[in-house]
Amino acid sequence: MADNPARSLTDDAIVERYQANPPPQEVLDLDHVYEALGHPRRRYLCYTLCVETEWTLDDLAVKIAAWEWDIPEQDVSEAIRDSVYVSLHHAHVPKLVDEGVITFDQSTETIRAAGNAVQVLSALEGVGGSIDSRQETHARSEMDDGEQ
């Protein structure tokens, strides 16, 4: 196996090998990764699973709102939190439950990472550089609370 086929695509031998072999089955198994990550708010939601594997909807709403608005968590107003909460409850959480990425306990309003989370998170790691630096920026801004 070539370590980096993309770099060698002009190599005739490599091209021949790809032409001779059908795409591996795994290519078709990526559907839930694309579905899970197909909305910016769901990308943030999936990213929170790297931080903790278990979240209450309220904590999740505050965390995601702080990231989206680029403000410290304590500056997230109730109105903003509730608006994010509603979209999580009615759209993004059931979608991710459908895709097997999380489970949702209605009685405690808690989400937990599920079986397909691993694959989704490794896809997120594929763009890790930019996400990590963004998260660090947010983490720093949370420490400098009050400063604008």
Next chain:
Amino acid sequence: MHGVRWMTASNDSGTSRDSASAHGRETKWNQVAQRHYEYDQAHGLTTEVVYAIADAKGVSPRDIRSPPLYDIVDIPAIEDAFFTPSVGTRPRHGSGTIEFEYTEYLVTIGSDGWIRIFETVGKSDSGPY
């Protein structure tokens, strides 16, 4: 509230009215709330619809929990059809109205951005009048 609108199951061509017509009688609907939606990925059509239902019910949007809207209707598909701003440089002009029932309410979403919530007549006595 002004702008009360009457609708009947028999003279409407919307595909999602089948359940109402299946009862074999006309259902009259009385509008009790409306909100205007403009494309905005941060807020989202799902949120706006739930807030409109909460308006109709006179409760906090957080108290509208079950069932999740996700289980009832494909909101992202409606968003794509009506509200996605453009393809390349060309605006798209999908037009029409989608209707669905959520608990005791009839919800319509128009391509003009108006979300309207209706109750069946008879229940409206306890409505916001």
